Structure formats: structure tokens, C-alpha cells
Amino acid sequence: MSNKPEAIVFFDLDGTLFNSQIEVLASSVEAITKLKQNNIIPMLATGRTPCEVTDLMKKLSIDSIIGMNGQIVLYKGEKVFTNNIDKDLIARMDQFSKQQMNIPLAFYNDETMRISECTQAAKTFYHYLKQPIPPVDDQLYLNEPIQMMLLLCEEGESVYRDVFLELTFIRNTPYCVDVFNHGGSKGNGINQLLQKKGFTDVPTYAFGDGMNDFEMFTTVNHPIAMANAVDKLKEQAEFVTDSNDNDGIAKALKKFGLI
Structure with missing residues (x-):
């Protein structure tokens, strides 16, 4: 039996998975649960380090993260890649x-x-x-x-x-x-994950709102910008969903048939 997921969805945090109050909407929590039921892996893709978001990952039952803008990659708890500064x-x-x-x-x-x-x-x-x-x-x-x-x-x-x-x-x-x-980015972290785990043929989706999501958007198959995203990122997106305060995550996942 293959261990490959049906798809992988990467979620930026601030301005994306987090609403304006730095909270995760109930609709997003429910959507992430449905993703996992459909053999789709939800991953955080954030500038934050894994130790900052331990409680959040437990709450969402997420065990995979592209952390520190791609400088570390954990997949189901396994350390897949690190990019140490001299x-x-x-x-x-x-x-x-x-x-x-x-x-x-x-x-x-x-x-x-x-x-x-x-x-x-x-x-x-x-x-x-x-x-x-x-x-x-x-x-x-x-x-x-x-x-x-x-x-x-x-x-x-x-x-x-x-x-x-x-x-x-x-x-x-x-x-x-x-x-x-230099050269490190969320996009590089995603590429490291896909290559090292043999997932290069797995469909990838990403949600973001800021310029540290730009390389991620050029890497995945389906980049999705929040309505509150900066204009340059929206220009790179396949789809612009609703805002981080108005169920943008859940609405886009439904549109793409992932939940």
C-alpha cells in the first residue's frame, strides 16, 4: 500500500490560517479534519519555528511543518531538512x-x-x-x-x-x-520535502497572504491567495479566496474539491 497522500496543502499562519485575532476559525479547524479524512496532508508553512507552534499543531492534530520560511522541514514528526546559517x-x-x-x-x-x-x-x-x-x-x-x-x-x-x-x-x-x-524560502523547503519523500507527483496547494509566501506560490501546483493578501501575491495566485476573517480557507478547499 502506498504511503503517498492524495495531495498536500500548505498553510501560512499570520494573515492566513490565523484570523485578525491570531486565532484559527472553527471553519478552518473543521476543514483540516476533513482533509485528513480524505488522505490529504495539511502542513503549516510559516516563518515561525516549530517550537513556537507546538500547541497549535497539537490542537489541529497537524504533525508536519515547513518552518522558519523553509529552513526546517518536519514531515509526520520526521526531520527531513534543515538549512543552518554559518x-x-x-x-x-x-x-x-x-x-x-x-x-x-x-x-x-x-x-x-x-x-x-x-x-x-x-x-x-x-x-x-x-x-x-x-x-x-x-x-x-x-x-x-x-x-x-x-x-x-x-x-x-x-x-x-x-x-x-x-x-x-x-x-x-x-x-x-x-x-x-540566501536561496532559502518556503518554496525551497517544499521542494526538499517533495524530493526527499518521493512526492514530486503529489498535487500541492498553498494558502498565503504575504511576500514570504511568493516562492511557495511559484512552487506549488495551486497557489491560493487570501482576499487580504498583498497585491503582488494575488497576481501570482491561481485563485483569490475570501479573507482570513471570513472563512477563506474552507471556501477555497471546497472550491477545489478537497473537502
């Missing part, structure tokens, strides 16, 4: 941030989150996410692999782009910029 590169960026930019960093891997210093910028960002502020540890990268960093700032990332050509910088919220290896 330690020397992190050290250079940490020094540059402290000495020239006065911008705090956050260090993420699939199990741990730490910040370089607890500033007002850090407090503002984690309050925006409705999350506790991680502990301070600016030496984490010396002892553990890091797959993603954050610049905790409302502006200033353009300077980093000119200095650190090895890295990609994507503003994911008004208060932070995601940082990872």
Missing part, C-alpha cells in the same frame, strides 16, 4: 548589529528561541505576536545550530542587504525582518 556569519552580523545599527537580533532553531538583548523593540514585536519574550542569550549560535535570525526593527534592513550578501532579508511583520541563508 556560525562565523552569525558572529559578524551580531557584531555589526551591536556596533553599528543598535538593532537586537533573535536566534531561532527548531527547538529554541533566544534574543540578543531585551529592548523595547523586542517587547513590541513579541507583544504583537501575543507571545512571551524569549530569554536573552547572544551566544546561542556558538553551541547550537541556527536556521533563522530576526532583525527586531521597524526599519534599517536595507543596510544589512548591502553588507551580508549571503543572506536573505524579508520583512514579515511591521516589527521584524526574517533572515536566513
